[in-house]
Amino acid sequence: MAEQPPLPDDVTPEQFFEHLLPMGFAAQAHEGANVPSEFTMAWTLTGDGGGQWFAEIRDRQMSVRKGAGDAVLTFTLSADDWRDAVLARNGASPTVLLPQQRPGRPDNTPRVKMLKGTVAQELAREGMEPFRLEMTFNGSATPRAVVKVKLADFVAMQEGRLNGQEAFMTGRLRIEGDMAFMMQVAALTA
DSSP: OOOOOOOOTTOOHHHIIIIIHHHHHHHHHHTTOOOOSEEEEEEEEESTTOEEEEEEEETTEEEEEESOOOOSEEEEEEHHHHHHHHTTOTTOOGGGTSOOOOTTOOOOHHHHHHOOEEEEEEEEETTEEEEEEEEEETTOOOSEEEEEEEHHHHHHHHTTSSOHHHHHHTTSEEEEEOHHHHHHHHHTTO
């Protein structure tokens, strides 16, 4: 994939979700990435500057609008944590919100569409409040699992530099709540 230029510090959620995200998706599809053909996602940003956005992918094309919608996958996080992720600052990375496509990884959207539950991620940062992100599958609050890990380790897992099973076995990654549900979620990126 082509390296994307850094975003300006004053990027707004509207600019990101309504323009940049669909353009990035179109570029990935054009480059032959394994993108879903039919899927829905939503983002809720809490706090100052927040709001809701709904994305629909049809025929490998993404459209995003401001507002809520019934989504297969909903992300909830603070506007401040969102900004840290999209600007790759305070230890965060865009991969926290948008996992990178890796060669050989299949399109698991049919499996995602069948999941129900919520994963809350508490990603520890040195000298700061944790980065918190919830992923809700098909609008279901339960079953629920909480993932606790250092933000740097989570980013490394998303980028394929750290094996999640190894992080779990060595205590770098802790999971509370419904372990069977969490294993289903983890299998999506294996």
